[in-house]
Amino acid sequence: MAVYQADALVIRSREYGESDRLLTLFARESGKLQAVAKGVRKPTSRQRAGAQLFTYADFLLHRGRTLDTVTQASPRESFPHLWNDLDRTLAATAIAELLDAATVREEPQPHLFTLTLTCFFMLAEVHPFLVQSLFALRLLEILGYSPRLEECAECGALIQGERVFFSPEAGGTVCSSCRGTLSGRTLSQGTLAFMRRLAQAEWAKVKRLRWPVWMEQEVRRALQQYCEEKFEHNLRSWRMGNEIGGEGINNQREG
Template sequence: MRFYKLQAVVLKAVNMREASQLLTLFSLEKGKVRAVAYGAAKPASRKRGAVQPFTCSLFLLRRGSDLDSVAQCEVLEAFPEVRESLERLACAFYLAELLESATAEGEPAAPLYWLFLETLRALREVDAQVLCRAFEAKMLALLGWQPCLEKCASCGGSVDGRRVSFHVPSGGILCPSCAGRLEGALTCHRGTVEWLKTLLRWETARLGQLKVGRPAREELKELLQKFMAHHLERSARSLAFLEAAEHV
């Protein structure tokens, strides 16, 4: 069929000539999709509101020989609160970049779609840093890269003690014996590992109940961002923007 519908969140909108925009969409039905919205950047365009980054919209797309194009679009959820705070906006850019980097075009990933949508909704009330860590952890799990947190990721033995070694290449925590022979392990508090388990277990909407202290926040940030960079084979470009926004 020449036309098809998608429910999607706009991850990115890049300006083109003649007030058109190249959109990167993350859809419920087809995962990541790229499409051109002709004339969408014009002030009077009916498409303008529905193609803004971090807007959830219903799209009617027209198939093209190279890129598909937006025939019609309608806003479903706009998330204005995201743009009212620099930290929230930076968080949204960072998470959108992670999602774009970790997924292939045209491959449905409904659990990731709902995770991103739930995270945008939670930005209204939940601490942005906690949401970033929860999204990282949950996305890793959905992609099949969930860190091993119950036993040694190398030998399968038990891991005790108030301080724990976390080895990114091995995929999780290490027992003292394996930590002594494997280079590059990160040291963190046992409580940080428990916080990570909680982020994986709790629904996104409940995360506002958590009061995570600064030491655990810093350790979670280091562990998860290094774990994410290892699997994506690069660090997110928007990290600098996110870190600057956290200190404004």
């Protein structure tokens, strides 16, 4: 079919040529797609709104030999809240980057589409880094990569102690007997318990969850390293968020 429709989110947008953009879309029915939106960098372009990063839109695309072309983009939701706060922007960018890294082109993943769309809406009222961490844990579950958070990923023994070794290389927590030369980091039992709770929490109850700053940092850094190991991709936005994130939310709390 030369022309097809896609109900999709824009998860990446790059300059392409003099006035075009190369979009990475994540569609409900067909998964990850790439298409050129021609002329959208011109102020008069009718497709300009639909080509913005994070936008949820109905796309009409023309299939080409090497790259598809966007012929029409009708926005459904532009998520303005993702742009009015630094931490929300960082979290949305991290979600989009992880989704891109974890998937291949044109492989249908409707559950991931629903997860991403839900998290973009949640970012309006839930702590952004809580949503980011929730997204990572649920994505890993959907794709079959959930980390072991109670038993040793090597021998299956129950993990004990206040501080526990967490190894992305092994696939989760590791007991002292199996640790050997595995790479990883130590996490508190409280952090592991919170990660388990977050992975299983009902959507309506997520915004009630609270974590101290030190636990937030442990969770985000552990998930970053775990996802980088599993998907063999350097998550630049996660690293950036871990370095500079928190300022916007902290300023809101102080105000």
